Amino acid sequence: MTFDWSVIWTNLPRFAEGAWMTVWLAVVTMALAIPGGLILAFLRMSPFKVVSFAAATFVEFFRATPLILQIYWAYYVLPAYFDMQFSQLTTAILGLTCNISSFNSETFRAGILSIRKGQWNAGKAIGMSDVQIMWHIVLPQAVMRVLPALATTWVSLFKDTSLVSIISVSDLSYVSLKIRSETYRILEVLTAMAVIYWLMGYPQAKIVDWIHRHYKVVE
């Protein structure tokens, strides 16, 4: 068996573009899914039953079904039956954002509920409104507490972006698989793909470990 690594070097710019798309997808998704998760968390804690029920249904649907199905569904079912047509990239971001927002919302909700009632009372006692207490006192503490969980979600999001290749978004997976089918250098291409994912993912995993150690709550 002979190896031909030149395939990798000649296609390096395409790998780089794919890698860039992977990073971009993850960053954009998380940037949307943090406010998205917060909004869902607030809706789910709403005193209005209809609102909290709707939010809970949304969250539990996206948490309990596979992401790959959600992406397929958004791409094929929405245009066919609901007359909604988005580009592949928009569909990918939409699917990922709904999914990650749902996970984030549960993370934020747990964080907010973990702040003890005394903190609310202390805020009330100096005359702060509920909104002010949430914004200045509860949320900052809740976010610090859930940072480790958010970091874990980030790492799995980074890898899950590869699923969007099924609707031809040219992320690292899609590009790699395309180069493979053009060149038939299966081993070389898959090895390169693994190395690139690892080079990007390993430092993140280390940072996450650090976050877990550093922000561990002792109470």
Added chain:
Amino acid sequence: MSAQETPVKRINHGESPILSFENVSKRYGTLQALDQVTLTVNRGEVVCLIGPSGSGKSTALRCANALETLDSGRVLFEGKEVRADDNRNARQVRRRMGMVFQNFELFPHLTVLKNVTIGLTTVLKLDEAAADKRALTLLAKVGLSDKASAHAANLSGGQQQRVAIARALAMEPALMLFDEPTSALDPETIGEVLSVMKALADEGMTMVVVTHEMDFARRVGNWVVVFDKGRVIEQGPPRQIFEAATVPRTREFLNHLGWHGESKIEPAREPKQ
């Protein structure tokens, strides 16, 4: 300073009410936490609430501070009814009333200075410079100027409680509520908190203090209210409660705490425990 020399303000109870409870009742499920409680706090007075655990003292403070709705009766503060179910009213009441909790409840993500300024900037809308200035004055008053930039969590219990007092005072309240402010403290830091409270009382601050520190109640209090099972079983000036309680249950409670009348009072300024 002996007990006799301690300047005790002699205000006739009932002279200038700032806070009054009129037949206040509050139930939690089947538990009668407050049962027809009637009491009055006058301007400049230090009223101490004492009584066994679960007798309703904290509930009474929460009702005063609009943190709890009533089942019947009413609470009047500065002539107006306190309504926990009316957000605007509740916030107005709380703004004029400081509250200090047993567990301090400082905001752990903020510095000491920010703990004191947060109410000033968010509620009173002071600008940062004015808020900092007022906060530093109050931190100096509780003896913690040097801790302004420290994180709340890195202070001792006694220091945290003094910050909590400064935080409440910053809002320039007309009345201060204390709920067992020294119960969670190590014995060696209780004194520093009690002396801050005594200094406040000497300045004429109106205070309602739930406490198990009988020395404090006796020396600093002008009026003592004894709670038992949600009811006020006896109230009067400290001398009467501690030396001539008429209700057997009061004497029983005081004996239980190791209080056996004047002979046991230590002349030391700082209560022993």
